Amino acid sequence: MMSQDIEGYENNLELDLFREYRDVMHLFTYVVETERRFYLCNQVDVQVKPVGNDVFFELRLTDAWVWDIYRTSRFVKNVHVLSFKDVNIEEIAKSDLELP
Template sequence: MSAEDLEDYEADLELQLYREYRDVVGLFTYVVETERRFYLANSVDLKAHHDDGEIYFELTLADAWVWDTWRSARFVKQVHVLTFKDVNIEEIAKSDFDPVRSIR
C-alpha cells in the first residue's frame, strides 16, 4: 500500500465518520470535548477533584457516541473519563435540527 493509498483510506474513514455524526447528532443532548476525544451524550456528570495541588476532572457519560475513526462500535452505554485538561460541555440546541427552520 502506497502512502497515497493510505491517505485516501484515512480520508474515506473520516468522511464516513462525519456522515455518521451528522446522522446521529440529533439523537443526543450534549456535545463533550476532552483533550483526547469528542463525544455526544444524553447524560453528563462532571466532577472536579483536587489532589496535592493538582486538579483533574472525572467525567461520566451515559448513552454516548464516540468520535473515533478506528473504533468499530461508537455507540457506548457508559463512558468514564479522567482528564487533567479542560472539558468543554455544550447542550445541543434542538432548534438547530428543525428542518423547517433550517430552510428559512
C-alpha cells in the same frame, strides 16, 4: 500500500465518520470534548478532583457516541473518562439540528 493510499483511506474513514455524526446528532443532548476524544451523550456528570495544586476531571457519560474512526462500535451505554486538561460540555440546542 503507498502513503497516498493510506492517506486516502483515512480521509474516507473521516468523511464517513462525519456523515455518521451528522446523522446521529439529533439523538443526543450534550457534546463533550476532552483532550483525547469527542463525544455525544444524553447524560453527563462531571466531578472536579483536586490533586495538590492541580485538578483533574472525572466524567461519566450515559448513552454516548464516540468520535473515533477506528472503533467498530461508536455507540456506548456508559463511558468513564479522566481528563487532565479542560473539558468542554455544551448542550445541543434543538434549533442547531435544523438543516437549511
